[in-house]
Amino acid sequence: MVFRSSLTAVALMTALLTSVGGAWAFDDAQYPNLKGQWVRARAPAGVTGQGPFDPDKSWGRGQQAPLTAEYQKALEASLKDQGEGGQGGWQGGRCLAVGMPGMMTLFRPMEIIVLPEVTYIRIDHIRDSRRRVFTDGRDWPKDVQPSYDGYSIGRWLDTQRKGSFDTLEIETRYFKGPRSFEPSGMLLHEDNETIVKERMYLDGSNPDLLHNDLTVIDHALTRPWTVAKKYQREKAKFPIWPEDMCVEGSGLVYIGDDMYFLSADGDLMPSKKGQPAPDLTYFKPANKQTRK
Amino acid sequence: MLGRSLMAAGMLTAALTMSCDAARAFDESKYPDLKGQWVRARVPGVVGQPSYDPNHNQGKPQNPPLKPKYQAIWDASLKDQDAGGQGGDPTYGCLAPGMPRIMVPYGDMEIVVTPETTHILLEHIHDSRRIYTDGRTWPKDADSIDPTFSGYSIGKWSDTTGSGRYDTLEVETRYFKGPRAMDATGIPLSEDNQSVFKEKIHWDKNKPDELTDEITTFDNAFTQPWTVLKKYERRKEAQPVWFEEVCTEGNQHIGIGNEVYYLSGDGKLMPAKPGQAPPDLRYFKPSQK
Numbered sequence: 146m147v148f149r150s151s152l153t154a155v156a157l158m159t160a161l162l163t164s165v166g167g168a169w170a171f172d173d174a175q176y177p178n179l180k181g182q183w184v185r186a187r188a189p190a191g192v193t194g195q196g197p198f199d200p201d202k203s204w205g206r207g208q209q210a211p212l213t214a215e216y217q218k219a220l221e222a223s224l225k226d227q228g229e230g231g232q233g234g235w236q237g238g239r240c241l242a243v244g245m246p247g248m249m250t251l252f253r254p255m256e257i258i259v260l261p262e263v264t265y266i267r268i269d270h271i272r273d274s275r276r277r278v279f280t281d282g283r284d285w286p287k288d289v290q291p292s293y294d295g296y297s298i299g300r301w302l303d304t305q306r307k308g309s310f311d312t313l314e315i316e317t318r319y320f321k322g323p324r325s326f327e328p329s330g331m332l333l334h335e336d337n338e339t340i341v342k343e344r345m346y347l348d349g350s351n352p353d354l355l356h357n358d359l360t361v362i363d364h365a366l367t368r369p370w371t372v373a374k375k376y377q378r379e380k381a382k383f384p385i386w387p388e389d390m391c392v393e394g395s396g397l398v399y400i401g402d403d404m405y406f407l408s409a410d411g412d413l414m415p416s417k418k419g420q421p422a423p424d425l426t427y428f429k430p431a432n433k434q435t436r437k
Numbered sequence: 438m439l440g441r442s443l444m445a446a447g448m449l450t451a452a453l454t455m456s457c458d459a460a461r462a463f464d465e466s467k468y469p470d471l472k473g474q475w476v477r478a479r480v481p482g483v484v485g486q487p488s489y490d491p492n493h494n495q496g497k498p499q500n501p502p503l504k505p506k507y508q509a510i511w512d513a514s515l516k517d518q519d520a521g522g523q524g525g526d527p528t529y530g531c532l533a534p535g536m537p538r539i540m541v542p543y544g545d546m547e548i549v550v551t552p553e554t555t556h557i558l559l560e561h562i563h564d565s566r567r568i569y570t571d572g573r574t575w576p577k578d579a580d581s582i583d584p585t586f587s588g589y590s591i592g593k594w595s596d597t598t599g600s601g602r603y604d605t606l607e608v609e610t611r612y613f614k615g616p617r618a619m620d621a622t623g624i625p626l627s628e629d630n631q632s633v634f635k636e637k638i639h640w641d642k643n644k645p646d647e648l649t650d651e652i653t654t655f656d657n658a659f660t661q662p663w664t665v666l667k668k669y670e671r672r673k674e675a676q677p678v679w680f681e682e683v684c685t686e687g688n689q690h691i692g693i694g695n696e697v698y699y700l701s702g703d704g705k706l707m708p709a710k711p712g713q714a715p716p717d718l719r720y721f722k723p724s725q726k
Binding site (some may be wrong): 151171173180239240241242258260262265266270272273275277283286290292293294352383385386387388389391392393399400401402407408410411412413415420421423424425426427428 | 463465472530531532533542549551553556558563564565567570573582585587588601602657676678679680681683684685686691692693694695699701703704705706707708713714716718719720721
């Protein structure tokens with residue numbers, strides 16, 4: 146009788162748990178609370194430049210990036226061009242996607258949406274980028290369309306053995322270019338064979354501080370380059386999500402490889418001293434009476 | 438003995454169920470299953486580029502209820518496009534289409550449902566949306582909201598069939614910036630950007646791979662509200678491919694002042710229309726010309 150009633154109890158529990166399991170597809174208590182708006186943490190005192198890739202060092206040469214000689218030379222050329230009024234190797238001036246790993250500097254706020262199969266990372270900078278970090282156990286696909294953001298596979302870990310996940314490990318591959326680490330125009334290799342490895346986890350003592358230990362493996366580098374990015378959660382209950390429309394009022398016009406400014410009255414202007422005007426070969430002589 | 442074991446089983450079950458309830462902050466089964474990749478449904482007989490009202494061809498057959506002033510703007514846009522221009526379509530230079538045009542949709546759509554927000558992710562120019570379903574009301578101070586092309590959306594889920602599962606998301610969207618047009622022909626919205634859009638995004642469990650969006654536009658360019666019914670279909674792939682579209686990459690349109698030119702294959706400026714004059718180069722020194 147005891148045996149039979151135990152069996153009944155077990156069957157009942159199994160039935161209940163099965164039905165609960167069927168309905169309860171997502172237990173978000175198993176995941177860290179990453180809701181809200183994240184911005185990059187304030188740089189340490191003395192760090193200069195716009196959005197340096199290693200947030201603890203000033204941008205450009207100050208990064209002391211382990212660049213190969215060829216890519217160090219490219220960085221110098223980019224800095225020189227920027228010094229003369231150009232954009233150097235930075236694609237943001239053309240409103241092209243920053244892509245990985247530069248986008249994780251957070252030039253604009255970030256939202257992280259955790260679902261069992263995918264973690265979405267939304268960052269509205271230049272384009273409304275959304276990284277999809279697949280956590281559904283998939284393997285690398287055989288055929289992937291290269292992209293600026295890359296293809297990301299992630300794995301949640303319970304490193305503290307507390308019965309819930311605390312760390313998201315991500316690997317990202319399959320890129321297109323050009324991409325640069327930061328606005329100084331520090332380029333990634335043109336072969337686009339970059340691999341980015343990330344470990345994202347909340348700070349042990351501050352739940353509003355998110356760490357992203359990010360390692361870049363790229364042929365522009367002499368060795369893997371690891372930086373420790375930190376993001377701060379904003380306190381607003383209903384944060385404002387800005388729409389960053391890069392092309393709106395950018396004031397820059399690219400014709401071929403040349404960049405020009407657009408004047409307040411809508412006319413082309415040189416961006417550098419002595420810059421030639423654009424070639425008007427394709428306008429018929431009769432049409433070359435320019436607009437006034 | 439039976440009583441005691443049943444009691445024990447009952448207590449255990451209760452404890453397990455309680456712990457499940459406490460942990461279960463997001464009961465997905467209450468929401469429709471919108472996972473996967475959605476694309477606009479084809480309408481038999483409708484041809485050409487995607488139209489705003491998907492049930493009619495693009496252009497005049499749309500028959501939007503425009504006021505005379507805006508009808509004239511649209512006519513001018515169609516005429517300019519016939520001549521090779523871009524007319525009233527602001528997206529040629531990779532400006533966001535904004536609401537309601539983003540819901541055409543041009544690219545693949547993903548709908549990510551969480552209790553607080555439904556995210557509509559669209560791979561096109563700059564089209565993604567957040568629909569807040571956290572019970573917030575419209576802010577008292579309208580100035581606290583930055584106008585955007587996609588607007589500010591508040592939604593409410595409802596269970597219209599009493600099945601115990603939400604099937605309809607009602608959305609209202611306000612607070613816009615412009616310029617925006619309803620479609621690629623340049624059907625205009627009013628420049629005052631006071632548009633209001635009301636949507637009913639509906640999922641029928643008997644047709645799980647179809648989704649409808651009834652959108653009503655209230656705008657000062659129109660003589661009356663304009664309602665259209667859009668349909669989306671879910672692709673069957675278990676792991677759909679999400680293409681990344683970067684509009685500025687390889688965009689051949691160059692806007693200088695009020696003129697739009699083409700970029701030739703060899704990177705030079707070209708006229709977009711017969712007889713178009715080149716840009717004014719007065720800011721270049723004579724030796725630079």
